[in-house]
Amino acid sequence: MSVTAIDRIAKATPPRVARKIHGLSDRTIAWIFIGPTIVLLLAVNIFPLLWTIYLSFTNFRANRPNADVEWVGLQNYQRILSNPEIWQTMQATAHFLFWTLFFQVLIGFALAWLINAKFRGSNFWTTVIVLPMMLSPAVVGNFWTFLYQPQIGVFNYVVGFFTGADPSGFSMIGDVRLAPWAIIIVDTWMWTPFVMLICLAGLRSIPDSIYEAAECDRASKWRQFWTLTVPMIMPFLMLAVLFRGIENFKMFDLVVQLTGGGPGSVTELTSINLKREAFEKWRTGFASAYAVILFVTVFGLASIYVKALNRVKQR
Amino acid sequence: MSSFSVTEPSRRLKWIAGLLVVGYALVTLMPLMWIIATGFKSSSDSIAYPPKVVFEPTLEGYVNLFTVQNRASPEQLAANPPETWYEQIVHDKGMMISGPSRFGERFMNSVIIGFGSTFLSVFLGTLAAYGFSRYRVPLKDDLLFFILSTRMMPPIAVAIPIFLMFRATGLSDTHAGMILLYTAVNLSLAVWLLKGFIDEIPREYEEAALIDGYTRFQAFYKVVLPQAATGIASTAIFCLIFAWNEYAFAVLLTSGTAQTAPPFIPTIIGSSGRDWPAVSAGATLFLLPVIVFTILLRKHLLRGITFGAVRK
Secondary structure, eight states, X not given: OOOOHHHHHHHHSOHHHHHHHHOSOHHHHHHHHHHHHHHHHIIIIIHXXXXXXXXXXXXXXXXXXXXXXXXXXXXXXXXXXXXXHHHHHHHHHHHHHHXXXXXXXXXXXXXXXXXXXXXXXXXXXXXXXXXXXXXXXXXXXXXXXXXTOTTTOHHHHHHHHHHOOOTTSOOTTTOTTTHHHHHHHHHHHHHHHHHHHHHHHHHHHSOHHHHHHHHHTTOOHHHHIIIIIHHXXXXXXXXXXXXXXXXXXXXXXXXXXXXXXXXXXXXXXXXHHHHHHHHTSOOHHHHHHHHHHHHHHHHHHHHHHHHHHHHHHHO | OOSSOSSSOOHHXXXXXXXXXXXXXXXXXXXXXXXXXXXXXXXXXXXXXSOOSSOOOOSHHHHXXXXXXXXXXXXXXXXSOOOSHHHHHHHHTTEEEEEEOSHHHHHHHHHHHHHHHHHHHHHHHHHHHHHHHHSOOTTHXXXXXXXXXXXXXXXXXXXXXXXXXXXXXXXXXXXXXXXXXXXXXXXXXXXXXXXXXXXXXXXXXXXXXXXXXXXXXXXXXXXXXXXXXXHHHHHHHHHHHXXXXXXXXXXXXXXXXXXXXXXXXXXXXXXXXXXXXHHHHHHHHHHHHHHHHHHHHTTTHHHHHTTTSSOO
């Protein structure tokens, strides 16, 4: 902040006079700018969060607002952590997270590397590839159930065409073994471009001069890739994984529309399970404790991860 | 780039890279193409086996999307000859139009809530971003992190108390409630993106304006705002796309008057099973604006999706 002559005079005069000379103080102006945002976020984010924490210690049910609310202490938390069903949804979420991240990083990086060869039309095709990522997951997820239909679905037809399998012989959504892969395929289809864009930015940030120097030192292309490209792109990759990780941990819309958690509960990710507890079984207190556990997990994992990310960046 | 560069990929590599990328792009486009194509199919073509790539286009899906129809007896059909092309289409199936469907309303709800919340979040976000960018704010980094962290919470987790709050204040299923909610959700993105854009505007411009006798606020809207116009526009598009696509809050907090299109489109059903041409027609109309916006935004895309963490 620059100190003007007026600032100096203002500081040397009594506050009331100063206000007349100077108008509003810098700090007041700053709060006029920032205040509304903070107030809105406190009202729509922090207040609900505190309320959730409070509810998590009670047996409140939102469909019976007039019933007596009892303080139950940590009982909700105990029930959740000892509930095998919830551990199962956590496992389903972990499976989903691991494989979507794996495929998206692999394909996304490969695509970025190829696009970075700067062939003619690469900008146009990059925009085309990016399209699925911007679309509504609910609407697109709903349409994929049509593509996945056993008899009439295009997905089954194409798979059958290339592998010789009977297109009506398998159901991606109805089969307990295939359903987890059905959601992984659609998520990968949607979000690979995200990883690709970040990787591309990373690849473009590496100066040519480094490769030229390596070339002078007679380093093989293979060696250049592993000792230059990979370490320099690492922070970008990790950032992409962070974003996708948080997003997919929260995953709701796409999977609800695709499988609705089924068949049985093999694709019931935590968000879907939570929605069922809160808005179908109406166990509000229980669901609140569940919600608290979920965001403690997200924040915990994210902050450990950000520390690791910063360490990689510093190297 | 000089032709004598060791880092320039060889022509052959470029060819292979190009082929692979174009191949991937075509595969990835297929589901989108299929949505658009299915919208123009007749219902029997849409469920044909093997799937039909070549078909006779019809607007039946679009007519079904916008109208409610009833089966009519031959006498009724004879008594009410079709007057317009869309009545003709319905007539040919032995049905009659009994009124408009809800799709138009739901689509308008998406427009109202999308634009309303975008305007508010960009307005508040610009102010806050300017404050953070130019003023010494106590605990600035903590506040900025707090703003970002509001985005990490799973929507379903916050939805419980918001549901209760909305019920208590009468905001459930209202445009105002949804606009307020989406504004709050989008604010983190708006503040972070806009702060990046405003940080890039040299301070010297405002200082010059202050010396010329502008007040702080005049300097803000006469000097900074015009400079940040591109940034504000692209932030607005990002907020709009988010509000447009949002599903979790919409499905939990709206059911009728304020319901947006994403929870509505999957509920479209026909007279016998799901009417996929109508669903696809709705999806096409709903996705098309986003495709246009994405193409407009392509230069700022990366910045938008990473909250300004990666700038090209």
